[in-house]
Amino acid sequence: MSTSVVLTIEDGLATLVLSRPERKNALTRQLFEQLDEALSHLRDNPHVKALLLTGAGSDFCSGGDINNMGGEVEASVRQATMNQANRVLAALMEFDRPVIAAVDGVAFGAGFSLALAADFVIASDRARFCMAFARIGAVADMGASYTLPRIVGYQKAKEILYCARDLSAQEALALGIVLEVHAPQVFRDRAREIACSMGNMSTAAFSMSKRLLARTFESTLQAQLDAEASAQALAMTSPYFHAATARFMRKEPPLYQWPKT
Known part of the structure; x- marks a missing residue:
């Protein structure tokens, strides 16, 4: 084939x-x-x-x-x-x-x-x-x-x-x-x-954000708020979040940055 x-x-x-x-x-x-x-x-x-x-x-x-x-x-x-x-x-x-x-x-x-x-x-x-x-x-x-x-x-x-x-x-x-x-x-x-x-983004955070956006036109405000809260709670417990915030506090370059044109 x-x-x-x-x-x-x-x-x-x-x-x-x-x-x-x-x-x-x-x-x-x-x-x-x-x-x-x-x-x-x-x-x-x-x-x-x-x-x-x-x-x-x-x-x-x-x-x-x-x-x-x-x-x-x-x-x-x-x-x-x-x-x-x-x-x-x-x-x-x-x-x-x-x-x-x-x-x-x-x-x-x-x-x-x-x-x-x-x-x-x-x-x-x-x-x-x-x-x-x-x-x-x-x-x-x-x-x-x-x-x-x-x-x-x-x-x-x-x-x-x-x-x-x-x-x-x-x-x-x-x-x-x-x-x-x-x-x-x-x-x-x-x-x-x-x-x-x-690809340098948090895979977990990106995945949850993508799912939230996909459902937004079929969802209510309260449902979106609840889903955001659950997703954020998970994102903020991830190793990526802790590493990224630590870099911010140390004024180091971020783990993820959109490429300039």
Whole structure:
């Protein structure tokens, strides 16, 4: 079986590369299987502190491979494929360490959805984003109907989904889809720099903060306050907290600091 996903781990940073550059890294069942396996391996590896997700060549991901979508296929078969894709999406969104997507070229359809599953998207200035589903009479999938409105707002999400138009890197930046935009020669290095820096955060504190943010739109204020209090009590008993506060008192450089541009 050919390798559609390349996984490397170096100094606590895991890098997952979608590796079908000849098809703009289009998603297939085989690719989802390999992503699922890789994410399962990473989830159980305590030495991994952050994850960088990117595409081989000059594109991130063109979405589902159209070559595999045609023909008369029973709805149950398509449902099984989507269930597999959704396991990957959930594994990314629930990954308890920082996930950075480095996006070049196209992030279309489910490729756009995949990028939205990351904690942050760093894009090259030639990146283009498109919820292209309407162009082929399909429904937005892999969590797009959940993630996109939470980032851009309900009305703008409808426009992006229904118009199925391209968004430039700069428009995606203005909408909050993308965190930073850089030249193609340096955007991956910047994404890696951010991922490595975030890998120095308290894994426990980051994981609890991520879970708190994930539930905020379905929660009440009191429920969030209670959850925050429980999480903080755990965070403040950790060795990381004691080491970090001791460094602060000694006026030493912090254990974690966001990298300057």
